[in-house]
C-alpha cells in the first residue's frame with residue numbers, strides 16, 4: 001500500500017503541547033488521518049557534533065524518524081541561511097537579510113545530509129512530500145540519488161515577486177532546485193504568481209499546453225493549495241478541561257469588559273509593534289474605551305538565536321510597558337503581554353472569550369490563528385476577526401475586517417468598528433467565514449495536493 005512520507009524541519013510533537021508553529025500543527029492533523037512516516041529534525045543539537053542514529057518513534061498509525069544536527073549545522077542551516085536569509089527575503093524584509101556564503105553552504109550540506117538519511121527509509125511506492133523553505137534542495141538531491149518516487153514540495157511561507165526574490169544571490173539555484181519536484185504548492189494565488197512570473201520573465205520559461213511550465217531544462221506543475229485546520233475538532237476544544245478553564249477564567253475577568261486577542265510567535269513578520277501602537281491610538285482617539293477594552297497578546301519567543309528576533313522582543317516589552325504606564329488604572333491594565341506558549345485547547349477557550357481576534361502580520365504564508373479564532377467562536381455571539389491583507393488567509397477570508405497593518409490609524413478604526421459591531425453583522429460575517437474554515441480543512445488540503453501529485457507523476461520525466 002502507498003505510504004505518505006512527510007519531510008519537514010519540525011517534526012511533531014504529536015500531542016497538543018502548545019509548541020507554537022502552524023506547519024507542525026497542520027501536519028499532525030494530516031498524518032493522524034492518513035497514517036505515514038514523518039522525517040525531519042529531532043529538535044536536538046548533537047553534543048559531540050556528529051550525526052546521531054535515527055530516533056524512531058511510533059504512535060498508532062504515525063511513525064516519526066528524526067535526527068539530531070551538529071552545532072555548526074544548526075547555526076548555519078536553521079539559525080543561519082533558513083532564518084537569516086530565506087525567511088526575511090521571502091517575507092519582503094531585505095533590510096534584515098544576511099547573505100553569507102558560509103551559511104548558504106551549510107544549508108546545502110544539511111539538505112544533502114537529510115536526503116542521504118532519508119533514502120534508505122524509502123520504499124518504492126512511497127509518496128514523498130517535502131515541506132517548506134528549509135528544504136529547497138532536498139528533492140534535487142533525492143533525484144540525484146536515483147529516487148523515482150513522486151516528490152512534491154509545499155512552501156508554507158510567501159513566495160515574493162521576482163523583483164524581491166532576485167536580491168538573493170543564489171535565487172537561480174533555489175528556483176532550479178524547486179523544479180526538481182513534480183509538484184510545487186503555494187498557499188495563495190499571489191505566491192503562485194510570483195513563482196510563475198519568475199520562471200516566465202527571469203529565466204525565459206514557457207507555459208506548456210497542459211499548464212505546466214518548462215524552464216531551465218526542467219518542467220514543473222505549480223498551483224495554489226491554501227492550507228486549513230481541522231475545524232470540526234477545533235470547534236470542540238473549548239469543551240475540553242483546558243478550554244473550559246481558560247474560557248471561564250477569561251469571562252469572569254471580562255464581565256464588564258471586552259478583550260482583543262492576538263496569538264503569534266514573536267516574529268518581526270507578525271506586525272506586533274504596529275498592533276500595540278494601534279491599540280494605543282484607539283485609547284487616544286476614543287478614551288471611552290479606557291477601562292473597557294484590553295488587549296491580550298500571547299507571544300511565545302521564537303528563533304531567539306537570531307538577533308532580529310531578540311530585538312523585536314525587547315521592542316515589544318518596551319512598548320507594552322510604556323503604553324501600560326501611560327493608560328493603566330488601579331483596576332485595569334490595557335495590554336497583557338504574555339511571552340509563553342499555551343496548548344491549543346487552552347487557546348480555544350481564550351479565543352472564544354475574546355470579542356476581537358487581531359491577526360495583523362506584515363506578511364504571512366497563511367496564518368492558522370485566523371482560522372482557529374473563527375472555529376472557536378460561539379455561533380450565537382461570535383467575535384470579529386480583524387485580518388491583515390498581507391496574510392495568506394486574507395485571500396479566502398474576505399468577510400473579516402481586512403486591514404493594512406502598516407496603517408496605525410486604519411488599524412485603530414478597525415478595532416473600534418469590531419468592538420462596536422452589532423450582533424447581526426457579527427453573525428453574518430462569522431457564518432460565511434466559518435463555512436470556509438469548515439470546508440477547506442487540513443485534510444482536504446492534503447488530499448488535493450497528494451491526489452494531484454500522484455496524477456501528474458511520470459517516473460520517466462523525473463530525472464533532471
Ligand SMILES: O=P(O)(O)OC[C@H]1O[C@H](O[C@H]2O[C@H](CO)[C@@H](O)[C@H](O)[C@H]2O)[C@H](O)[C@@H](O)[C@@H]1O
Nearest residue numbers: 010021022023132156157227364365366367368
Ligand atoms: O519551526 P519554527 O522556526 O519554530 O517556526 C514555526 C513555523 O513557522 C512557519 O509557519 C508557516 O506555516 C504555517 C502553516 O502553513 C502558516 O500558516 C504560516 O503563515 C507560516 O509562517 C514556518 O513556515 C514553519 O516551517 C515553522 O515550523
Ligand SMILES: O=c1ccn([C@@H]2O[C@H](COP(=O)(O)OP(=O)(O)O)[C@@H](O)[C@H]2O)c(=O)[nH]1
Nearest residue numbers: 018020021022023025341342344367368369
Ligand atoms: O502559545 C501558542 C501560540 C501558538 N500556537 C499555535 O501555533 C500555530 C501558529 O501558526 P500560524 O500559522 O498562525 O503561524 P506560524 O507560527 O506558523 O508562522 C497555531 O496553530 C497556534 O494555535 C500554540 O499552539 N500555542
